Amino acid sequence: MRGEIITIGNELVSGGTADLNSCYAAGKLTASGLSVTRITSVGDDEEMVSRALKGILKSSRFVIVTGGLGSTEDDVTCRIVAKALDRPLYSDQIMLEKIRAHLKVRGTEMTQPHRKMAMLPEGASIINPSGDTCGFSLAKNAVRFYFLPGVPEQMRHLMDQFVLPELRHLYETLPVVGQRIIKLYGLSEPRIAEIFAELRWKPENAVIGFYPHFPENHITISLQGEDEASVTAHLDRLGAEIVSLVGDYVFSTGDQEMEEVVGGLLGDRGKTLSVAESCTGGLIGHRLTSVPGSSAYFYGGMVSYSNHSKVDMLGVRTETIIRYGAVSDQTAQEMARGVRERMRSDLGLAVTGIAGPGGGSRDKPVGTVHIALCSKEEVFSRRYRFWGRRDQIKLNASTMGLDWIRRYLNGDSILSGI
Numbered sequence: 001m002r003g004e005i006i007t008i009g010n011e012l013v014s015g016g017t018a019d020l021n022s023c024y025a026a027g028k029l030t031a032s033g034l035s036v037t038r039i040t041s042v043g044d045d046e047e048m049v050s051r052a053l054k055g056i057l058k059s060s061r062f063v064i065v066t067g068g069l070g071s072t073e074d075d076v077t078c079r080i081v082a083k084a085l086d087r088p089l090y091s092d093q094i095m096l097e098k099i100r101a102h103l104k105v106r107g108t109e110m111t112q113p114h115r116k117m118a119m120l121p122e123g124a125s126i127i128n129p130s131g132d133t134c135g136f137s138l139a140k141n142a143v144r145f146y147f148l149p150g151v152p153e154q155m156r157h158l159m160d161q162f163v164l165p166e167l168r169h170l171y172e173t174l175p176v177v178g179q180r181i182i183k184l185y186g187l188s189e190p191r192i193a194e195i196f197a198e199l200r201w202k203p204e205n206a207v208i209g210f211y212p213h214f215p216e217n218h219i220t221i222s223l224q225g226e227d228e229a230s231v232t233a234h235l236d237r238l239g240a241e242i243v244s245l246v247g248d249y250v251f252s253t254g255d256q257e258m259e260e261v262v263g264g265l266l267g268d269r270g271k272t273l274s275v276a277e278s279c280t281g282g283l284i285g286h287r288l289t290s291v292p293g294s295s296a297y298f299y300g301g302m303v304s305y306s307n308h309s310k311v312d313m314l315g316v317r318t319e320t321i322i323r324y325g326a327v328s329d330q331t332a333q334e335m336a337r338g339v340r341e342r343m344r345s346d347l348g349l350a351v352t353g354i355a356g357p358g359g360g361s362r363d364k365p366v367g368t369v370h371i372a373l374c375s376k377e378e379v380f381s382r383r384y385r386f387w388g389r390r391d392q393i394k395l396n397a398s399t400m401g402l403d404w405i406r407r408y409l410n411g412d413s414i415l416s417g418i
Contacts, residue, residue, distance in 0.1 A: 009068065046083075081147065092120045183250065214396075269409050329372070369384045
C-alpha cells in the first residue's frame with residue numbers, strides 16, 4: 001500500500017524551518033506496515049503544489065499533505081486542491097460554526113480571512129469535527145488525500161488519532177509490523193556498524209538501522225510478519241542479541257530519555273543526588289527536574305561558575321584552584337564532595353570544563369571537561385575532551401554526567417569503558 005507525503009511552505013524550501021512533519025509521518029506510516037515511496041516539499045506556489053497533487057493520482061494510494069491551512073494570505077492549500085482535483089470550493093457550515101464559536105470565546109470578531117478557513121473542496125470530510133484542531137480528507141480516483149495543519153503538534157495529533165486508524169481500517173490486509181528502538185551513549189558509529197556484522201541471527205524481513213541523535217546513537221529494528229506473536233518473539237530475540245553485543249552503552253530500549261532512566265534508578269535504589277555544575281550551567285539539574293516526581297531523589301544543585309563561587313559555595317580549597325586550575329580532576333572532586341555534604345545527599349556529581357568558543361589553552365583546549373562523582377565511600381573523577389559548538393559540548397557533558405550516575409547505580413565501572 002504505497003503512499004506519499006507532501007509538505008507545503010516557503011519556510012521549508014528556504015531552510016528557515018526544519019521539516020519535522022514528513023519525518024514523523026513517514027515513521028508512523030512505516031511502523032503501521034504502509035510504504036512511503038516519496039516525500040516532496042514545495043513552497044506556497046500554486047503550480048508546484050498542483051503538479052505534486054496531480055502526480056500522486058498515477059502513483060500512490062494515499063497521500064499526507066501538511067501545511068497551508070489557515071487564515072493568512074499564504075495559506076492557499078484549499079484553493080489549490082480544489083483547482084488541481086477539479087473540486088469547487090464551498091463554505092462548510094460545520095467548520096464555519098466551529099470557527100465562530102472559537103472566536104466568540106476569545107472575544108474576537110469574525111473576519112473574511114476567518115471565513116476563508118471554512119472554504120473546503122467539494123466532497124471533503126472534516127477530520128476531527130468536534131475538536132479544536134481540524135483537517136480534511138477526500139478521495140479522487142481511488143486515492144485518499146489527507147490535508148493536515150503544518151503546526152507539528154496539531155499535525156501529530158490528527159495523524160495519530162484519525163488518519164492512521166482510518167488507513168489501517170481501509171487496508172485490513174496490512175502485515176503486522178513491530179519496531180524496537182535501542183538508545184546508546186558513548187559508542188561510536190563505526191563500532192555500531194561493526195556490531196551489525198557480528199549478529200549471529202537476523203530474520204530476513206527485519207530491517208536494522210541506526211541514526212545519530214546527538215549526543216546519543218539510536219538503533220532501530222523494524223520487522224513484519226503475519227501475526228503479532230511471532231513478530232514480538234523475533235523482535236525480542238534480535239533486540240536481546242544486539243543489547244548483548246552493545247553492552248553497558250545501552251541506556252534505554254524504549255522511549256525513555258537518559259534523565260528518566262537515571263531518575264528511575266535513583267528511585268529504585270533509594271538514593272538521592274545533588275549536582276555541582278560549572279560549564280553546564282545548570283543543564284543537568286534542568287534535565288533531572290524535567291522528570292515528574294524528581295523531588296523524591298534530586299535534592300538540588302549549585303551552579304558554581306566562577307572560582308570564588310566554587311570556594312564559597314562548595315568549599316573548594318583556594319590552593320586547589322591555584323595549583324591545578326578550576327578545570328581539573330582535583331577541583332571536580334572537591335566540588336562533588338562539597339555539594340554532597342552541603343545538600344546531605346547520597347551522591348554528589350560535579351562537572352567543570354571549558355565549553356568555548358574561547359578560554360582554551362594547549363594543555364586544556366576547548367571541550368576539556370572533568371567529571372567527578374562522590375559517594376559516602378569514595379570519589380571518582382575523569383577528564384574528557386568533547387567536540388563541537390558550545391551548546392553541543394554542554395549537552396555532551398551533561399549526558400556523560402548523567403550516564404555516570406546510571407552506570408554507578410547499575411554496578412558498572414565508572415572509570416573503564418566510558
